[in-house]
Amino acid sequence: xxxxxxxxxxxxxxxxxxxxxxxxxxxxxxxxxxxxxxxxxxxxxxxxxxxxxxxxxxxxxxxxxxxxxxxxxxxxxxxxxxxxxxxxxxxxxxxxxxxxxxxxxxxxxxxxxxxxxxxxxxxxxxxxxxxxxxxxxxxxxxxxxxxxxxxxxxxxxxxxxxxxxxxxxxxxxxxxxxxxxxxxxxxxxxxxxxxxxxxxxxxxxxxxxxxxxxxxxxxxxxxxxxxxxxxxxxxxxxxxxxxxxxxxxxxxxxxxxxxxxxxxxxxxxxxxxxxxxxxxxxxxxxxxxxxxxxxxxxxxxxxxxxxxxxxxxxxxxxxxxxxxxxxxxxxxxxxxxxxxxxxxxxxxxxxxxxxxxxxxxxxxxxxxxxxxxxx
Numbered sequence: 001x002x003x004x005x006x007x008x009x010x011x012x013x014x015x016x017x018x019x020x021x022x023x024x025x026x027x028x029x030x031x032x033x034x035x036x037x038x039x040x041x042x043x044x045x046x047x048x049x050x051x052x053x054x055x056x057x058x059x060x061x062x063x064x065x066x067x068x069x070x071x072x073x074x075x076x077x078x079x080x081x082x083x084x085x086x087x088x089x090x091x092x093x094x095x096x097x098x099x100x101x102x103x104x105x106x107x108x109x110x111x112x113x114x115x116x117x118x119x120x121x122x123x124x125x126x127x128x129x130x131x132x133x134x135x136x137x138x139x140x141x142x143x144x145x146x147x148x149x150x151x152x153x154x155x156x157x158x159x160x161x162x163x164x165x166x167x168x169x170x171x172x173x174x175x176x177x178x179x180x181x182x183x184x185x186x187x188x189x190x191x192x193x194x195x196x197x198x199x200x201x202x203x204x205x206x207x208x209x210x211x212x213x214x215x216x217x218x219x220x221x222x223x224x225x226x227x228x229x230x231x232x233x234x235x236x237x238x239x240x241x242x243x244x245x246x247x248x249x250x251x252x253x254x255x256x257x258x259x260x261x262x263x264x265x266x267x268x269x270x271x272x273x274x275x276x277x278x279x280x281x282x283x284x285x286x287x288x289x290x291x292x293x294x295x296x297x298x299x300x301x302x303x304x305x306x307x308x309x310x311x312x313x314x315x316x317x318x319x320x321x322x323x324x325x326x327x328x329x330x331x332x333x334x335x336x337x338x339x340x341x342x343x344x345x346x347x348x349x350x351x352x353x354x355x356x357x358x359x360x361x362x363x364x365x366x367x368x369x370x371x372x373x374x375x
Contacts, residue, residue: 163199181206
């Protein structure tokens with residue numbers, strides 16, 4: 001579904017996944033069977049009578065709390081039942097991407113108490129211990145998040161905004177990135193970022209500000225400037241963002257795709273939809289692959305350089321079809337400080353991607369450049 005539209009009713013015609021109690025009830029009412037359905041992380045403890053009477057052959061229950069008798073009957077009928085995993089700060093079977101409120105729950109106790117921080121701590125403890133159970137949980141989680149992200153973005157025209165995490169709140173560069181995100185969102189595009197601080201947060205903030213008048217963004221930038229960076233206190237940094245969200249609720253939607261691989265960097269709270277991964281490789285490739293309307297690359301360091309060429313490779317080989325637009329912003333940065341542009345231009349020469357790349361001096365030029373390239 002498009003991030004700006006409500007969820008579509010489940011009709012069972014092409015989607016065998018059940019991801020909410022409402023969908024479960026719709027399927028039961030419409031079909032009278034759960035045969036070959038996949039039920040993801042739905043609390044079924046109040047649906048025991050249905051589970052004791054329905055045909056569940058070929059069904060799969062992923063992390064669904066249910067009465068032991070119901071679970072036993074489902075197995076006896078030929079279903080696979082994967083029970084919830086106790087003691088985790090995340091749900092590996094989740095059917096939806098995250099929300100800021102979910103990841104930052106308990107922020108009033110400090111960032112260390114939030115599910116986001118506790119999941120990063122779990123990742124740090126388990127990523128190098130060689131335990132196949134931990135690696136399996138991470139893989140299942142990331143696959144579930146990818147599935148949820150694909151469902152979310154059906155029909156959306158997604159434009160990526162990439163850039164460094166070092167861009168501080170309170171700077172003109174940050175304000176410019178926010179105005180860029182706002183303009184792209186107002187043009188009907190779904191803004192997607194790497195989900196972290198800096199330029200990424202600014203673009204998500206701009207999309208959040210899209211429904212409001214100009215004064216809202218000006219005031220929001222002033223509030224955020226009180227905590228320019230996520231160091232030394234992620235708690236203060238996040239609280240400033242939630243102060244903005246509380247003052248202007250129901251902002252415009254956008255997407256963030258961060259990773260616990262860089263878990264010392266918190267996700268920003270301005271994206272309505274946060275697809276957070278354990279695997280950075282899966283996250284990077286998945287984010288860029290979903291930017292069907294092109295990518296704007298703001299000044300950044302090694303991570304942004306990597307993203308430029310991660311995006312350039314499928315454009316070069318046309319492995320995902322027709323090349324998508326690439327707009328690099330800040331001529332001095334990309335030709336002198338980190339000269340990625342000359343290499344990108346050389347790669348593109350005499351290939352179909354040549355007409356889909358450009359370099360602009362100022363961030364204000366990026367939306368028109370993107371449109372000119374077909375984004």
